[in-house]
Amino acid sequence: MEWTPIWLSLKLAAITTLILLVTGIPMAYWLSRRGSLLKVIIEAILTMPLVLPPSVLGFYLLLSFSPNSILGKWLLEYFNISLVFSFEGLVVASVIYSLPFMVSPVKSALAHLPASLAEASYTMGKSKFETFCRVLLPNIKSSLWTAVVLTFAHTLGEFGVVLMIGGKLEGVTKVASIAIYDAVDNNQYHEANLYSLVLFAITFVIVILVFIFNRNSLKGPLE
Amino acid sequence: MIEIAIDKKIKTYMGYNRLRVEDVFPVSSVTKVYGPSGIGKTTFLKIIAGLITPDRGIIKVAGQTWLDTQKKINLPPQERKAGFVFQDYALFPNMTALEHLRYATQDHQLVSRLLRAGKMETFAGHRPHQLSGGQQQRLAILRALAQRPKLLLMDEAFSAMDDELRETLITDLKILLKEFGTTTIIVSHHAQETLGFADRSLKID
Numbered sequence: 368m369e370w371t372p373i374w375l376s377l378k379l380a381a382i383t384t385l386i387l388l389v390t391g392i393p394m395a396y397w398l399s400r401r402g403s404l405l406k407v408i409i410e411a412i413l414t415m416p417l418v419l420p421p422s423v424l425g426f427y428l429l430l431s432f433s434p435n436s437i438l439g440k441w442l443l444e445y446f447n448i449s450l451v452f453s454f455e456g457l458v459v460a461s462v463i464y465s466l467p468f469m470v471s472p473v474k475s476a477l478a479h480l481p482a483s484l485a486e487a488s489y490t491m492g493k494s495k496f497e498t499f500c501r502v503l504l505p506n507i508k509s510s511l512w513t514a515v516v517l518t519f520a521h522t523l524g525e526f527g528v529v530l531m532i533g534g535k536l537e538g539v540t541k542v543a544s545i546a547i548y549d550a551v552d553n554n555q556y557h558e559a560n561l562y563s564l565v566l567f568a569i570t571f572v573i574v575i576l577v578f579i580f581n582r583n584s585l586k587g588p589l590e
Numbered sequence: 591m592i593e594i595a596i597d598k599k600i601k602t603y604m605g606y607n608r609l610r611v612e613d614v615f616p617v618s619s620v621t622k623v624y625g626p627s628g629i630g631k632t633t634f635l636k637i638i639a640g641l642i643t644p645d646r647g648i649i650k651v652a653g654q655t656w657l658d659t660q661k662k663i664n665l666p667p668q669e670r671k672a673g674f675v676f677q678d679y680a681l682f683p684n685m686t687a688l689e690h691l692r693y694a695t696q697d698h699q700l701v702s703r704l705l706r707a708g709k710m711e712t713f714a715g716h717r718p719h720q721l722s723g724g725q726q727q728r729l730a731i732l733r734a735l736a737q738r739p740k741l742l743l744m745d746e747a748f749s750a751m752d753d754e755l756r757e758t759l760i761t762d763l764k765i766l767l768k769e770f771g772t773t774t775i776i777v778s779h780h781a782q783e784t785l786g787f788a789d790r791s792l793k794i795d
Contacts, residue, residue: 483680486641489667490674491694491737501693505684 368561371538372546376566379454379529379542380522383461384469387518390462391469392511396499398470399477417467425531428460432532452534457542460532461522468517476510477503509581516577520570591617592741592773596637596647596657602628609633609644613792617652618767620774622788625795631777632677634794635743638775639674640667651740673739673772675747679730681718687729688714694736704732707762709755723750728759735766742767744776748783760787 398410416424432450433439442448450456480503488498504511526544533540535549543562550559592615600609609630615621623631636642638649640656643664649657656665674680685693687710691701705711708728718726727750734742748756764787767774775792778784 481678481680483676483678484682486636486639486667487674487676487680487682487733488693489641490639490670490672491733492668492671493693494668502682502684506682508684 368558369546372541372543372562373565375454375538375541376523376543377569379457379461379525380519382458383465383522384515384519386458386462387465387469388515391466391514391518392473392504395470395473396477396503398474413470414467416464417471421464421525421527422531424464425460425528428463428528429531432456432459451532452536452540454533454539457529457533457540460528461525464525464528465518465521468521469514472510472514472517473507476507480506512577512580516573520573523566523570591615591650591652593648593650594638596634596644596649598630598633598637598642598644598647600630600633602630604628609794611792611794615773615775616790617773618771619790620767620776620784620788622784622791623775623777623794624779624791625793627779629794631794632745635674635745635775635777638670638741639672639743640665640670670741671737671739673734673737673742675727675730675734675742675744677745679718679726681726681730681733683718686715686717687721690729690733691736694733695738697736700736700738704736704766707766708732708759724752724755727751728755731759731763735763735770735772738770739772742772742774744774746777746779746783748778748787749780753782756783757786763787 394413398406398413429451430436431438432442434443434449434451439450442450448455450459484502484506485495485498488502489495493501524544525542526548529540529542530545530548533542535541535545541549543566547559547562547566550556550562594615595612596609598609600607607630611634613621623634625631633642637644637647638656644657644659646659647657648655648659651670655661655663656670657663682690682693687705688701691704692698695701705714708731710725710728710732713721713725716725718729721729727747731744731747734744748759751759766772776784776788778788
């Protein structure tokens with residue numbers, strides 16, 4: 368069994384989770400505040416990857432990233448970047464695909480915190496940023512863990528989107544889920560079984576960790 | 591002296607209502623605010639703290655204008671720094687009692703003094719869920735006092751305390767409020783609750 372697909376999957380999941388931690392949390396905070404119809408529309412768009420068939424999303428991303436599209440052409444001309452059939456393309460696609468898995472739990476947790484927590488902090492002279500870091504974030508720790516794990520695990524198991532955007536270039540875009548499909552397609556069931564077992568073990572360990580971290584929470588570990 | 595004149599349209603369970611309050615509060619006075627449920631007493635306190643903006647109004651505290659809607663002055667809550675005791679206490683579940691007070695002030699001597707005054711020394715390392723309702727309420731009051739506020743706003747602040755504890759706390763509170771020169775506005779439903787604490791009252795209807 369070749370370990371590169373497993374390594375690529377882990378790398379993709381880790382980078383995607385990290386990017387979504389940095390970008391998704393402020394987005395979740397913004398969405399958790401009461402807002403306009405525009406906010407509702409933006410939230411609906413962000414949630415689309417959750418309900419769209421991955422192949423549909425992958426197809427549109429493929430069209431958008433293609434060097435023939437305005438975006439693809441611009442990226443190629445000005446930054447010499449091609450997102451189609453590249454690892455960078457997989458990262459961008461995964462960030463878009465897994466966005467709701469990071470944003471939804473965090474947004475929901477922030478929205479359920481009593482408004483008086485932040486208000487009390489403001490009356491003590493604390494800025495919105497300090498209040499967010501020292502009061503709000505520490506009190507949604509279990510939801511943050513859930514969001515991180517869901518994002519990581521979801522990216523690890525991605526298939527349709529990565530296949531559309533990245534194909535199955537050895538050592539570049541052939542992640543574990545595609546390696547399983549490829550092995551089955553070539554009647555190499557033993558190899559497919561090994562890849563599947565490794566993915567199963569990794570995912571199981573992650574889920575166990577979340578259950579351990581959140582065991583004192585009133586909510587279910589994956590809520 | 592604290593001058594307040596505000597006007598805001600508020601939504602109540604009986605439809606829309608106008609909250610109009612105009613009063614002058616002498617320095618170091620303790621004013622009890624009372625009135626029917628849903629009339630906007632909590633909203634009134636939040637307007638003073640800068641957490642809600644009224645349609646029209648002026649708030650001047652010790653010569654400083656906190657709000658003047660005509661002149662478009664509206665200091666944020668961070669600049670007003672009014673001590674606020676919330677009805678739901680608004681304690682931070684991630685912090686111990688000591689951390690709550692240290693979040694509000696760096697004055698460690700004052701923190702020790704407040705813990706003593708609130709009979710909370712033994713519970714300094716406890717988080718809110720480890721405290722009783724009365725202890726949580728005391729902590730909320732101590733935290734609001736920790737920044738030596740010019741104005742202390744209390745929303746049903748003694749409701750979870752027994753009579754004996756409330757009376758002891760009121761005695762200690764009065765000493766601190768006098769020392770800090772703090773003017774207090776307390777919303778209360780029960781006359782008994784503010785007995786011996788409030789020296790004037792204001793009815794909102």
